[in-house]
Amino acid sequence: MWFQNSINSLLVWDKEPLKWGRFQQTVFFLLCASVVPNGFGVFFTVFLTDTPSHHCLVPEVNLSQAWRDATIPIEVVDGRQELSSCSRYRLDVVRNLSAQGLVPGRDVNLTDLEREGCVDGWSYSRDIYQSTIVSEFDLVCSDQWKQPFTTTLLLLGILFGSFVSGQLSDRFGRKPVLFATMAVQTLFTIVQIFSPSWTVFSILFFMSGLGQISNYISGFVLGAEILTGNVRDMFSTMGISLGFAVGYMLLPLFAYFLRDWKSLLLGLSLPCFAYIPLWWFIPESPRWLLSQGRVEEAEAIIRKAAKINKVEAPQVIFEDYSTHVNENNTHPKSNNNFLDLLSTRNIRNTTIILCLLWLTLSTGYFGLSLNTSQLHANPYISCFFSAAVEVPAYISCWLAQRYLPRRVSVISLLLLEAVSLYSIQLVPQSLSYLSFALEMLGKFAVSASSTLMYAYTAELYPTVLRNTATGTCCTVSRVGSCITPFLLKLCFYFKYLPNIILGTLAAVSAFAAFFLPESFGQPLPQTIQQMRKIKSITCPFTTRAEHSKPVIVVESRL
Template identity: 55%
Template sequence: MTDYEVATAFLGEWGHFQQQVFFLLCLTVIPNGFSGMFIVFVGDTPSHRCVIPANVNLTAAWRNHSIPLELDSNSGALVPSKCSRYRLGDVLSLSDRGFLPGVDVNMSNVPTESCLDGWEYDQSVYISTIITEWDLVCDDRWKNPLTFSIFFCGVLTGSFVSGQLSDRYGRKIVLFVTMAVQTVFTFIMVFAPSWPVFCALFFIVGMGHISNYVAAFVLGTEILSPKVRTIYSTAGVSIFFAAGYMFLPLLAYFLRDWRMLLLGLTLPGFLYVPLWWFIPESPRWLLSRGRVEEAEAIVRDAAKKNKIKPPPVIFSPLQKELQCETSKALNICDLLRSPNIRWISLTLWLVWKLFRFTALHPDGKHYSCVGVAEPPAARELWNASA
C-alpha cells in the first residue's frame, strides 16, 4: 500500500481529521478496559462461613463455637472454617444438656458436616458478588475460575470471527456492531437469573470485547499516517484502555453490588452512538473492495477538515493495482508460512498469553496500581518504537 501513502500524503500528518480519528477511536477502546476486567470485582470471593439458623435454640457459647477453626494459609492464624460446621444435631444436644464448649467438651471429638443451610458472607467490602449470589464456594468454587475461562473462550472465538467479518463488511460497521454487542449483553447480564446464564452472556461479551478492540486498532492504523499510526498503535490505544480499567475500581468502590456495578459500566456504552457520524470507514478497505468513489469522498472530506485543497484525481490510477493486490485471499496460516513471520507470530502469542494470565487476576486492593502503571509503560513503548 505504498502508493496509498503517496496518494494521501497531501493530507499531512496531524491535521484536524487525523486528530478527530485518533481521539475518537481511542475513546471507543475505553469500555474494553472494564468490560474484560470487571470480573475481578464481580467475581471476588469475600470471607464466608456456614450459616447457623437463627431459629436453632443454642446458647451464646455454643453458637460462638459452632464453627471449627482451621489454619489460614495466608496469615497463619486460626480462623473459622469456610466449608464446614460442627454437626448441628450434636451441638444442639450438648447445648441442651448444659455442657460448655472447650470446657466440658473436647471440640475435636465433635463430628463436622458441610454447610447444609448455606453460607453467610462478610459484607464489609462487597454487598454482593456472583459468588455470594449463587454460593460459588467450597464444592462449587471451581465455577469461579471457569467463569474467567468462558470469557476467554468468547475472546478466542471473537478473534477468529471479527477479522473475517471486518474484511467482508467493513471495519467501521464491525466496530460499532461489536461495541453494541459488548454493551447490550453486559446490560443483560445485570438480570442473569443463574450462573449458567451469566456465563453464556459473558461468553458473548468476550466476543464483542476483542472484536471491538481489534476493529478499532485496525481502523486507526489504516486511516492514520505512518508516524501517527505508530503513536496510535503503541501509546494511544494502550493509554485509553488503561483509563478504562483505572476507572473501574473507582466505580466499584461506590457500587458494591455486582448488578449495580454492571449497570454503571453499561451506561457509558450508549454514549458512543453519535460517534457513528464522526468516525469514517477505512479508505484502504473501500479501495480493496473496488469502492473507489467512496474512498475518495472520505479523503476529500479529510482534506476539507484539514483546510487543504486535494488533487483532482486521488485513487483512480490505483484501482486496478489495489484490486489485484487484494485478489489473493489470506488466512491465519499465512502467519506461519515464512520463518520470520512465524517467529514474530509465536513470540507475540507467547507474550500476549503471559500478559493475560498475569494482568487479569490482581485482587481489588492492587487493581488500580496495574492501571496506573500502564500509561508510562505505553509511553516507553512509543519512545522505543519511534
C-alpha cells in the same frame, strides 16, 4: 505495491504539515476513546468474581451464644486462624449439647465432634463487597471450580470474537464491526443482570466476551489505515493502549462506589451508550473501501477530510484506479495460509518461538492483572496501581520501538519479569509492600513487552504472511489467557506457585528469544524467499543497519 503507494500519495493528509490536521486529531482521539470500555470490560472480573470471606450459615435455632460462636470450626490457613469455609459441627449434636447446658471447650472437646457441610448455605462477609456472583450463586466449596471457569468463559468469548471479527471486518468493513461489537459487549453485559442462574450468567458472559476485544482490534486497524507517518506509529503503540489503560484505571473507581455486582455491571454499561453519536464522526477506512471497489465512497471521505483540514483536494483523485486494478488482476495471486508458517525450517522455528513468547506474555499479563484482588488488603488500591503502571509501560514501549533493537528490548523485559516474580517469594511477610512493588514491576515488564511484540512479529514476516502470522500468534496468546484463572488457583497448594510458573515461562521465553532474527533498522521482507535468507541465530546486540532509521510496522493487530 501500486495500491499502497497510490493510497499514500493520494490521501490529502499524507504531506507532513497535514498529518496532524483536525481530521486526524478527531479520528485519533475518538478511536482512543472507543477502547476505554475495554479497559474495564475485561478486568471487571477482578471484582465481579472475587470470593468474599464466608463460612457456613447457622440458622436461627435454640442455641446459647457460646455454642453459636463455636459451631463453625477454627482452621489454620497460611499461619492464621480462620473460620472454616466449608464445614460446621453437626447442628443436631450442637443443639443437644447446648440444651444440656454444656460449655464448649470446657465440658466438650470440640475436636471430637462430627462435622457436616454447609447444608443451610453460607454467610458472606460484606466488609468489601455487598455481593459478587460468587455470593449470588454460591460458587464456593464443591462449586468453587465455577469461579475461575466463569472468567475462562469470558476469555474464550474474547478468543472466538477476535478470530471472527477480523474476518467480518475484512468482509463488511472496519466501522460497522467496530460499532456492532461495542453493541454486543454493552447489551449482553446489561442482560447479565437478570440472570436467574450461574448457567445463564455464564452463557451471557461468553456472548459478552465476543465483543470485548473485537472492537479494540477493529478500532486499531481502522486507525492504522487512516492515519499516516509518525501519527500512525504513536496511535498504534501508545495512543490506543493508553485509552485501554484509562478504562482500566476507571474500573476500581466504579467498583468502589458500586459494590453490588448488578450495580457494577449496569454502571459500567450505561456510559457505553455515549458512543452512539461517534458513528457520525468516525469514518470508514478509505483503504478498505478502495479494496472493495467502492471508489466514490472513498473519494467522498477524502474530500471531507480535505475540507476539515482546510486544504484543496484534487478534482480527480483516483483517476487510474480502475486501470491499475485491472492490471493487477491479470497476474495470478498466490494463496498463502497457515501452513506457510511451517513451510521451511527457518520460518517454522521463528513461528514456534514467537508463539511461545505470545503465550508467555498473555499468560503473564492476565495472571498479574486478574490476581490484583489478592495483592493488597484493599483490592481497589491494588487494581488501580496495576492499571496505572501500564501508562509508563506503554510510553517506554513507544520509546524502545523507536530507538532500541527489538530482540534486546524483548529479552530485557522478559528477564525483568522473571526476576521480579522469582524475588517475591524471598520477601518476608512483614514487607508486603515490597512484594506488591515487585509484582507491579513484573506487570510493567509484561505490559511493555506485550505491546512491543505486535511490531516485532509484523517486521519478521513477509507481506504475504504478515496478517496470518500475527493472527496466529494472537490466537495462541488467547489460549494462554484462558488457562490463567485456573493457574492462579494453584496458590491453594503453594502460595508462590503461580509466580514461579509465570517467572519460569518468562525466563524460558527470554532464552528462546535469543534465537530470533533482529528486525530493527532493516527493510521489511516482501516475499517468503526474502525471509528465508534471514539467519535465525545472530548476536542480539547488533543489527545489520545499526544507524538506519527504525522501521515501525503497524500493518495489522488482527
